Amino acid sequence: MPDVYIPEALIARHFLRDNETTVVSSNERKLLQLIWRNPSISRSEITGHTDLTQQSVHRILDQLADRNIILLGAAKPGLGRGQPSPMLRLNGSHAYACGISVNTDIIGICITDLAGGILGEREVALRELTMHQALQLVKQQVTELQRQNDLAEEDLFGIGFAIAGYHVDGTRHNAPLPLHEWSMIELGPIITDLFDRPAWVINGGKSGAIAESMFGVGRFIRHFAYLSFNYGFGGGVIIDGDLLQGGNGNAGEFSGLYDEVETDRRPALQHLIDRVSSNGVNVPSIHYMRRHFDRNWPGVSDWVEDVTPAYIRLVNAIRATLDPQAIVFGGQIPPSLASMLIERTKIFDRPRYGVHRGGPKLIVSEIASDAAAMGAAILPFRRMFY
Template sequence: MIDRHAGTFPSRFLRADGQRTVTANERVVLSLLSRRGAASRAELARVTGLAPHSVGRLIEPLIERGLVIEGAPEIAGRGKPGAPLRLNPEAAFSAGVSVMTDAITLALVDLAGTVRAHVSAPLDCDDFNAGARQIAAMIDGAVAEAGLDPTRRLGTGVGVTGYFIGDGARLNPPAALDSWALRPLDTLLADALGGPVWVDNDGNVAAVGEAMLGAGRACPDFAYLYFAAGFGGGVVARGAPLRGASGNAGEFGSVLPEGWYQPNLENLRRHLAEHGIAFDGLRTMLRDVDLSAPAVEAWLIRCTPSLNLVVSAIFAALDPAMIVLGGRLPPALAERMIERILVTNPARRGHHRPVPRLIPSTIGSDAAAIGAAMLPTRAAFFQ
């Protein structure tokens, strides 16, 4: 897995050896608690296959460090009551930033996966340094507003629309983000924001958010379609993001041959303008658009051949259990897309290949910011 970040974790999150936040076995336990919400020592032993005394040796240091909290024993069937173990939400938090062509979205997410703050604002995109200062001020303001201890921030994850060019954390975004293009964003943003910074494209981070806090918690193998000003996505395999050799796995818009219609939301905005329904940007459109308008239905009809091709290609190449439609796509619009999509799946001897479930994102339009916030947390504590 490509790890594009700059900086090191604050010392308070390191073990006594000063080199690791948690051991490999501790990551297993913390990941299980993240997915399950709570579990007793006996449940952890049963799921991991470790002996109860081994689980105890793993849990005690995590409790001492304040990463895990233990509740009062609960009676569940026969035997000795088990005390539920949970991740301590106050132990740490991360900031996640989604940099889009027209806006910045920020989320602060604690160790237990709760969104503690959410802020969105138009992006000052003409100058990278101004944009970086804007992000830093948004983080500081959100941390203070949420009443969080700034020393407990693990770091910042940043999702930027665009693709990697194969040279570190340099992305090639659309023209609206020209001042962000081809720069070493990890080191530049680490200097501007303080602490370690992880950088990935928006489709990948949205898929991470869905994997850790959305529908992916119950489905470790899925593809994520990211709808925004552009059209892309991400892939999660066995619970981990699949980024590819250059970090560009999930660039599903590239499946479409030249001349095919790109089913992105900027094209929806243009389509609506052609039908007399004008909006000055995506933020305004997504806030005010009437999804029942005939022009929206006409756009869905126009998108369907492209979506059929992309979904069929994902199905054939990746065989995921699930395909999630998300990004900035309203869930109601995702549902209508799903109703129309037809997957190429010819029968043989009366049998078809098992097809993936198609569902709207359960996180919604904040998936990229939430997923970006999970990058430092995942790197520090989870598998």
């Protein structure tokens, strides 16, 4: 039986706690999560958000500061009498991670530091490239981003790798036909061999949901469903700020709602490209469509009308089963196209005694770049730090 790929076992020693195999303890993780969610929180304020004593909080924070994971800043004004309490923030220079997102037509690349700062983004066109050729180009782009940002190789913590397709087992995913070479193989070891760093592999829809939870509406909303409109159609679910994995690692694979007939009428952007192309509009890729989309292209309104029944049933299924505060329209969908779907939404609501049941807000994601690449970049830190 082949060895199971475990990225945590490959983390460089200098990132680990002394004489341990973990990066941070459970209590350290809790405090780092608080600092992420509450920029400029002071040391004295943190105690009120935990069940730890003030002495324990100060000791843990001092240890994190000694390891350069956090920085103690200037005293926070306006906290009343007593000794001023320093403001806390994550130390971006402690480590950085690289996110790679493989879509059917393009690979997105994003480098993020520990504090969530986006250090650089790149793209690699995937058309007519083998997997090996594409990954070599990705490696070149990452090397160039490292050079431009004067990033030390030893500070690279790990790689987050997102791919379109549902999870099978280990680091294997079953991707759409254009990515057949990437399907049903252990991707983790391949990425580790390329970068000599641990690689955390995830579905692209889930990665987009992570980006939304860290950089988008998740800063204000703790429970939401993320719809990822790409070549296919999937997504992810965030519950109380955490990604819902599900029993088989495929929670949020919303295309599973449809049978063989309905699947052609789900809101997958491959079908929209086919529709507008048959009406004489040259749209070479989904990436091109996102950048140049015109809701007045011939075929767009017809496609929206065709997918509306399946879309409406999905929205109501999400509302009934997950009860999220919001449904976010993300992935590679053009914002104006997302608005067209939202305009046609009908909620199956039967008021009782004149009282309606609450429903989710429908929100177009404001992440303008590759959300899956951003989510992949922050994934190693989410798994190991906060």
